[in-house]
Amino acid sequence: EPEVTQTPSHQVTQMGQEVILRCVPISNHLYFYWYRQILGQKVEFLVSFYNNEISEKSEIFDDQFSVERPDGSNFTLKIRSTKLEDSAMYFCASSAGQGAADTQYFGPGTRLTVL
Amino acid sequence: QKEVEQNSGPLSVPEGAIASLNCTYSDRGSQSFFWYRQYSGKSPELIMSIYSNGDKEDGRFTAQLNKASQYVSLLIRDSQPSDSATYLCAVNGFTGGGNKLTFGTGTQLKVEL
Secondary structure, three states: OOOOEEEOOEEEEOOOOOEEEEEEOOOOOOEEEEEEEOOOOOOEEEEEEEOOEEEEEOOOOOOOEEEEOOOOOOEEEEEOOOOHHHOEEEEEEEEOOOOOOOOOEEOOOEEEEEO | OOOEEOOOOOEEEEOOOOEEEEEEEOOOOOOEEEEEEEOOOOOOEEEEEEOOOEEEEEOOEEEEEEOOOOEEEEEEOOOOHHHOEEEEEEEEOOOOOOOOEEEOOOEEEEEEO
């Protein structure tokens, strides 16, 4: 069964450093998303991406964040200058379409720890 | 601010019983509703989706939607210890550009032997 994959599973970084989180969405999916979940809190939407453009972003997704689809399979989230409060699980998701009924399938997540 | 509300629990039920999980949402324009299961330290896993008023059954799971009351629920019949997890209610309003999911905080379910 096709699935979303993410690497690395755990990333530890120093405050102020740049990190890139990688995702491989399900192969025939066209819509891609990043969510994050701070420990003990709810899953929060960061950004959606389609046709090489950001479709929507939340207020969390400020200038330190960027997304890119560098090739036909990868989808990346870059955090330019990490802060302590960026420590969280980051989930990538993908869906086949953008209709409200199109299910989003989540990857296993990357646990980011900022020291 | 679009909100999705859930009782955080824990909800404890004995093995074999019916577990009832509830969710309310604030945005009347919401079009689709999802229940995800999340084990500790893992990613959300889709359990059920529902788009129309009424009930939708899939195996031991039944989702119920009442758009007039802005209420969605999940029933788990014959609860098993493996059902012990946090159940996340998610709502999709489809803004026409983003298709983002808004999640509740989740209800922790404990199925006891």
